[in-house]
């Protein structure tokens with residue numbers, strides 16, 4: 129399954145964040161792979177639509193879409209040269225589908241900063257530099273081989289050219305995710321090289337609670353990473369929120385000017401960064417969100433539930449979540465003409481409430 133790798137310099141709050149993320153995990157029973165590795169956490173995608181569906185269908189259970197986070201420890205300055213856990217770290221990060229960098233923006237003088245001062249900009253650069261150096265090593269090894277292949281096979285010439293263009297971009301200090309499109313590099317051609325900086329990035333800024341309401345400060349951090357997405361939270365507060373009863377947690381959030389935990393935002397933004405969306409199913413047993421890539425067809429979506437559903441796909445009975453809740457029930461939505469029959473070509477939309485018809 130697709131996972132988001134959490135990276136960052138030591139002492140920025142990665143463990144605090146990861147522990148808070150996984151502590152409120154109600155998914156372990158539904159997703160047994162969650163417990164395979166200690167550094168993997170599977171958390172539910174917060175989705176209020178499921179509560180609403182469970183109400184309408186009187187479902188006994190709610191099953192949110194799973195999102196996997198992997199705590200990738202060991203990124204330090206010099207990792208690309210084998211410092212710290214060097215290679216073990218690089219192997220772990222290669223498996224992640226997106227990279228979430230935790231950046232320290234909190235000022236607590238009791239927590240030592242590895243480089244002696246709190247500077248989000250410098251930290252982001254340090255991490256980017258390590259990832260860029262790792263990619264440059266990969267490319268330097270690959271380019272002579274690609275050049276040879278290009279002489280023998282025409283279609284390999286484009287790959288070799290893309291590899292060289294990528295190396296040039298990285299040499300200038302830009303990650304592939306940030307700069308490949310603008311530089312006209314077809315990143316898909318380089319897929320086989322598993323380049324780290326071609327993965328989608330998102331950023332978590334771990335800020336002091338007083339700063340969470342400081343729009344100007346947050347904007348200055350956002351500017352450091354745009355167009356990548358940024359999430360702001362106080363990891364320490366998040367880890368306290370997890371242990372509180374719901375009403376007290378809400379009070380604490382309100383006291384720092386927040387409407388929901390930063391973790392919820394992180395899970396949602398992470399999910400989106402992976403290029404995923406959900407469709408919904410509901411009945412008396414469960415209200416459930418299913419994950420599909422953006423652009424998936426109806427049969428592909430059916431296949432997420434069971435391969436038989438995809439093989440025997442006939443059609444999908446679909447109502448948009450908004451139309452369903454406006455009507456108040458499935459039968460009311462049908463009477464209002466809001467329930468559609470969609471065929472094999474239909475492209476799934478986020479929030480489609482679906483029932484599949486299939487041959488067995």
Ligand code: GDP
Pocket residue numbers: 136137138139140141142143144145234235236239334335336361362363364365
């Ligand atoms: P990691 O090395 O990146 O995994 O960092 P940790 O999560 O272990 O955090 C390092 C230290 O910073 C710990 O003592 C945490 O309690 C502290 N810490 C983490 N997040 C925050 C925060 O948001 N505010 C403050 N003041 N301290 C934090």
